Amino acid sequence: MRILLTLSCLFIVCSTQSQVDFKGIWQGIIILDGQKIEQGNIIFLNLTLNGKVIEGKTREEYYSTDLYAVKKTKVELKDNNLKIKQLMIDKKKSSSKTTWCLFESNLIYNDSTGYLEGRFKSTDCRQNSGKLIFYRSTATFSKDEKIVLPQTWIDAFKNDLKLGLNAPEIRIKERSEFVFEPIYFDVDQSIIKPEHQAFLLKMIRIINGHSDLRVQITGHTDSDGSDSYNEDLSKRRSQAIIDFFVQHGIKVDKLNIEFKGEKNPVDTNKTPEGKKHNRRVDFEFMYR
Numbered sequence: 001m002r003i004l005l006t007l008s009c010l011f012i013v014c015s016t017q018s019q020v021d022f023k024g025i026w027q028g029i030i031i032l033d034g035q036k037i038e039q040g041n042i043i044f045l046n047l048t049l050n051g052k053v054i055e056g057k058t059r060e061e062y063y064s065t066d067l068y069a070v071k072k073t074k075v076e077l078k079d080n081n082l083k084i085k086q087l088m089i090d091k092k093k094s095s096s097k098t099t100w101c102l103f104e105s106n107l108i109y110n111d112s113t114g115y116l117e118g119r120f121k122s123t124d125c126r127q128n129s130g131k132l133i134f135y136r137s138t139a140t141f142s143k144d145e146k147i148v149l150p151q152t153w154i155d156a157f158k159n160d161l162k163l164g165l166n167a168p169e170i171r172i173k174e175r176s177e178f179v180f181e182p183i184y185f186d187v188d189q190s191i192i193k194p195e196h197q198a199f200l201l202k203m204i205r206i207i208n209g210h211s212d213l214r215v216q217i218t219g220h221t222d223s224d225g226s227d228s229y230n231e232d233l234s235k236r237r238s239q240a241i242i243d244f245f246v247q248h249g250i251k252v253d254k255l256n257i258e259f260k261g262e263k264n265p266v267d268t269n270k271t272p273e274g275k276k277h278n279r280r281v282d283f284e285f286m287y288r
Helices: 002-015 153-163 168-177 194-208 227-247 272-278
Strands: 024-032 041-050 053-061 068-078 081-093 103-110 115-122 129-136 213-219 255-259 280-287
Touching: 024 115, 024 153, 041 129, 053 081, 103 129, 129 168, 168 194, 194 213, 194 227, 213 227, 227 255, 227 280
Parallel strands: 213 255
Antiparallel strands: 024 041, 024 129, 041 053, 053 068, 068 081, 081 103, 103 115, 115 129, 213 280
């Protein structure tokens, strides 16, 4: 009976998993097989709900040009997978070297990364296939020659992909839920302990994911030693964190250093445990 009850509960959980809301604008990159990320081009996906039917359009743009194609797109939704098939070109601007191909693709939403991605294969151009990666957009969808979003956004997106960063909506959630931890140091030391590195690397991912984010790094000591010595020691502890961040790709202009010596204890300096808590570096996010 207990086994049957457990199986029933598992079935209920599985059958009530939330449906992904695909409606809205998605912006992303189209990468042909054989291309590197840097060579990928711009693509938008516009999904609207008409009754119970999802309707779609795609817009492709050649980077650093005014060439574009808007295509009517058939959309089918099954088990949180999105199957799209471009049917026809509504509007376009081409050059003598431009070929606008129609394609079909099965896209899957990754709720861990926030990306909608999958492979595509052309239905009218031989040996034309590749990869699509989208994320939710706040832009409007242009149905004609007007480019509503400056194309430089694709450069930042390509860099995000190379850094292994999640989609913007996931990064915003990660930042809002991020909990700071002090970094503790041994007596008279400014060497980062190995057990703190995983936390620092997690913070680095948050910093890399937000161009407007800076970090306040503040060093502290216990009360042993002179004021001048402790001020210098707290500075060395802050600098050790900055050096670690820079070594892992954070630009110096995103880091701000402070050092308080023994002036801001968080615990008593009368016990070894209290002193341990005071030998620390604290963090705070700042915005440009």
